[in-house]
Amino acid sequence: MPELPEVELFRRYFNATALHQSIDRTQVLAPSLLVDASPQGLGRALKRNRFQSTSRHGKYLFAQLDTGKCLVLHFGMSGRLDYGKRDRGPPEYTRFSVRFESGYQLDYVAPRKLGRIALTDSPEAWVAQRQLGPDALAIGEEEFVHLAGGRRAGVKSWLMDQQSIAGIGNEYSDEILFHAGMHPQRKLTELRKSDFGRLFKKMRAVLQTAIDSDVDAEQLPRAFLLPHRHRDGRCPGCDVRLETVKVAGRTAWFCPKCQQR
Structure with a gap:
């Protein structure tokens, strides 16, 4: 299962590949992974916007949009991110894709379908609602x-x-x-x-x-x-x-x- 170190590397990978690009569209291939969101609603929230920054709390990755909304990713037992040209086709077990106007896409890959995908107005509120403790690397x-x-x-x-x-x-x-x-x-x-x-x-x-x-x-x-x-x-x-x-x-x-x- 991806734990804090893996998710921190996913966050850095996200920063190196997906920030500041205009989002063309999204594709949800596993709606069961969505939390309090629909494929259509998620698509509308991301379309024509850009990811500006990322943060992490424990095993959760937050990607901040220029609208103020945050994409929330949890990787379950076997999830990961994969970035590449759109014409290559998505990797096997891709459950969610963010397609950019540049011709590239970021794929959320999860063989066991145990992750979570959501939108939030505030990472702090998301953490509080789930009663998560402090991040293991932020605690004194x-x-x-x-x-x-x-x-x-x-x-x-x-x-x-x-x-x-x-x-x-x-x-x-x-x-x-x-x-x-x-x-x-x-x-x-x-x-x-x-x-x-x-x-x-x-x-x-x-x-x-x-x-x-x-x-x-x-x-x-x-x-x-x-x-x-x-x-x-x-x-x-x-x-x-x-x-x-x-x-x-x-x-x-x-x-x-x-x-x-």
Whole structure:
């Protein structure tokens, strides 16, 4: 699933390809992905206008139009963006296309149809309506510790809770906990202040490193867990075979030696 680092790269890709171009028309191939919008209404809102800027909150990408409206994109389990000449034809699994007068188009590709497409007058209002927590890269350490106060959840479940902190999913919560040396089933109530400080620093470092590495397994540091999260995978630190456990219905990967309960 695209998490904060992937969506940040999508945002930068959007900036590099689709800004400041006059929109000729749109095509919605999967109306079920629209939230409080119709294909016709979305088309009218975008036609003859231009995207001026983008922003991101957690896993949501916002593209600001010159009218003040914002296109909202959520990428679900497998979504991505693809930009190219219109005459090439859309990529397979394209669900939504923005066609520009330049002859190019931006395609929203989602094989599993689990994303979301919408319009909003305000990204802040959209975030508030969905009760999303602060973005994981915009939060400070003091607020991070405050959000965990009084919670009895497991640390992995809490990191993945979008209403606590927005942007972290199953894969990056595993990576963060691996670098923090914490078992995924450890409870927040078991953590000391120093543990929260370490967790916060590792969260920021992991997410930023993933972005700087273009979320490419071959460019990630050798000490990262992500390339080893598979059957027979071994810890990049101690070479012990990785284990899995179910947390909040998701499969958590961890090193039984480096992340003891």
